[in-house]
Amino acid sequence: MEDAVSYGQKIMTKYETYRMADTALADALLRTQNHWRIIEVEMQVFRDLSQRLDEKLQLHLAHMFQKLHIKLQEAVAALDSVLGDEKEPKAFDLDHVLRKKGNINRLKLASNVKGALDKILVEMDHWHSLLQPFLFLLVRVKDPSIDHQLSCWESNKSDQIGKLKQLRGAIHRKETHKAGIFPIFIADDQWMEGRSPILYTTGELAKDSTTKSQLYIEYFTPHTRTPSRLATTNVRDLGRVLSVVDPLLFFILACRGIIKSLNPSGSIKNFQLVFQIPNSLHHPRSFREVLLTTNRYPLDICFQFAKQLARGVMFVHTTNFVHKNLRPETILVLQEENTSTSIGLPFLVGFQSFRPADGATYLNGDAEWQKDLYRHPSRQGILPEDWYDMQHDIYSLGVCLLELGIWESFIIPSGAPNGEGDVRPNPNLNISSHLTREWADKAQYIKQELMALAKERLPSLMGPRYTRIVSMCLSCLDTENNDFGHESEFLDLDGVLVGVRYIEKVCD
Secondary structure (H helix, E strand, O other), X not given: OHHHHHHHHHHHHHHHHHOOOOXXXXXXXHHHHHHHHHHHHHHHHHHHHHHHOOHHHHHHHHXXXXXXHHHHHHHHHHHHOOXXXXXXXXXXXXXXXXXXXXXXXXXXXXXXXXXHHHHHHHHHHHHHHHHHHHHHHHHHOOOHXXXXXXXXXXXXXXXXXXXXXXXXXXXXXXXXXXXXXXXXXXXXXXXXXXXXXXXXXXXXXXXXXXXXXXXXXXXXXXXXXXXXXXXXXXXXXXXXXXXXXXXXXXXXOEEEEEEEEEOOOOOEEEEEEEEEOOOOEEEEEEHHHHHHHOOOOOHHHHXXXXXXXXXXXXXXXXXXXXXXXXXXXXXXXXXXXXXXXXXXXXXXXXXXXXXXXXXXXXXXXOXXXXXXXXXXXXXXXXXXXXXXXXXXHHHXXXXXXXXXXXXXXXXXXXXXXXXXXXXXXXXXXXXXXXXXXXXXXXXXXXXHHHHXXXXXHHHHHHOHHHHXXXXXXXXXXXXXXXXXXXXXXXXXXXXXXXXXXXXXXXXX
């Protein structure tokens, strides 16, 4: 890490001497310099906190910083090619480059080095996108010294550091104005207008009557065995955490507020979670509707959508909650402006079954096969066997990624215009004969069918790496799964290790 920081600083110093060589090059240098300064801040944060991080996380970060070091060495080679006499030996380190004398080859500088810098900038963007999930894993570490250390860093030096501070404040209930926490409960819904259902979701679309911005609303009904005070606390904490998320980074909509509805007796009827849809996005649809009504998209677009969806699952884990309800009906797809050729951006919704990762679970289920299809066998049926953790969300993600890769909806609606009514399994899924079995047998047969489908159809459609990721997600709780590792490897108190392995295997 030290080498990467040092190289970055020295390269940027040398770049300053070339500012007048070429206008386009100067622009590329400025963008590279600004980008580097942000990364440098985040690397310094990791360095300052390194002794408080798990050893496996430290090792993975060291590997990432080694990759960055290689990219910076490529910049050294690019600079060396335009400095001094061509007869001089090639420089193998930055200090040698800085000692070189002679004229600058302006032609090479403008053509070769500018292109190299553009390439390095793209690669640093990619590298930075891989670092972000690790940065936000720090949200889960319950160590007050981390908050003290972060307080020494100015948020304006890195947007990510500012967001990290806000999330830690929300999750660890530091109710201060600085942490960005505001009263999350809303008195009424009189400021909303035009409520309408969204096909194949349990949510509604509405508008802010003043700003006309779009809102997404979903209902959360507490479990009958959950005390009202605990239910209120849990939904409040969820709303506060989701109020400070960055939708375009987390792929989770920001919570605008919560409306609490009461029964005549005074007991809680339900909560309405109101989410803000970013103004740059439009045309909300469920991923189920997208699968049923659109043709397959090009591979690169499908890959991008899969990565974004995987990141959404990662950030749910980061916020110390488990989703418990991941399926195409709980993935809201929003279109960006002027991108009709894209699937859209996926946002995780459907928090009706959420709970804090360390909160109580009642091991309750239902008998709806269309929901069980996306649940691990140990979480199916009326009385699921296992407590719910992140690996169960990873299994659900695997089913969704399989559906995305094959581009066939596993569930076929009856054809009712509002999306309601009976549903049947896609004939190509070949599970109809298993639905009449006892739930334990049914669950295992369905999982075997999903694994077989991934093995048979995904390689030709999405390639071996995508196939391997889907198979790994579907088998993440199997004892013989060597890719994801044994559950005993993830028994750290903060739940960081399972996040590290998930980023390594799924998000990278």
